[in-house]
Amino acid sequence: EDQVTxxxxxxxxxxxxxxxxxxxxxxxxxxxxxxxxQDPGKGPEFLFTLYSAGEEKEKERLKATLTKKESFLHIxxxxxxxxxxxxxxxxxxxxxxxxxxxxAGTRLAVHP
Amino acid sequence: GAVVSQHPSRVICKSGTSxxxxxxxxxxxxxxxxxxRQFPKKSLMLMATSNEGSKATYEQGVEKDKFxxxxxxxxxxxxxxxxxxxxxxxxxxCSARVSGSTDTQYFGPGTRLTVL
Numbered sequence: 001e002d003q004v005t006x007x008x009x010x011x012x013x014x015x016x017x018x019x020x021x022x023x024x025x026x027x028x029x030x031x032x033x034x035x036x037x038q039d040p041g042k043g044p045e046f047l048f049t050l051y052s053a054g055e056e057k058e059k060e061r062l063k064a065t066l067t068k069k070e071s072f073l074h075i076x077x078x079x080x081x082x083x084x085x086x087x088x089x090x091x092x093x094x095x096x097x098x099x100x101x102x103x104a105g106t107r108l109a110v111h112p
Numbered sequence: 113g114a115v116v117s118q119h120p121s122r123v124i125c126k127s128g129t130s131x132x133x134x135x136x137x138x139x140x141x142x143x144x145x146x147x148x149r150q151f152p153k154k155s156l157m158l159m160a161t162s163n164e165g166s167k168a169t170y171e172q173g174v175e176k177d178k179f180x181x182x183x184x185x186x187x188x189x190x191x192x193x194x195x196x197x198x199x200x201x202x203x204x205x206c207s208a209r210v211s212g213s214t215d216t217q218y219f220g221p222g223t224r225l226t227v228l
Binding site for chain 2: 004032042043045046104105
């Protein structure tokens, strides 16, 4: 069964304190790993898609990396506006081509 | 680009009534739209996949007669929660995939449903 586990569940950082969020996955035939940001009471906002081990993508202070078993979202010198829940999702070959399996997310709080 | 809207953003209704939620892709055509449900501090659970001009595909355990989905055009899908009960209270989020694309789903802002 396809599964996604994110850790930690919650993370508190000081402004400027870099860290990484983890997304471990089990999937039959990875067809994409997706990172989203979700603010309270809002829908997820697309950040990155990764397809193969070794792939990396960057956007401002965020960098996503992928291995065969996990993905990391690195946050460099975070600011308070980076506070949000970060969701990881995978798409595999089972369950239909469209289906995304989401993790429970990591709630990030960045304090000044 | 790739903006998805939902209406209403928040709805409160009495038990036994039906509620319709609209999902629109504003700047692109979406052959496929998706409906998710999210409980507090939990991950998104896919309820159904909506394809324009055809019947929706429901995930296991989702009652298709309770959650009616219609995808009448390339920019609009609707979810109707029929005979709503308090246990249907939740955050409902739609997403859409750009027609011709096989990848990214873009999400709407969500609808908070409270059934009294």
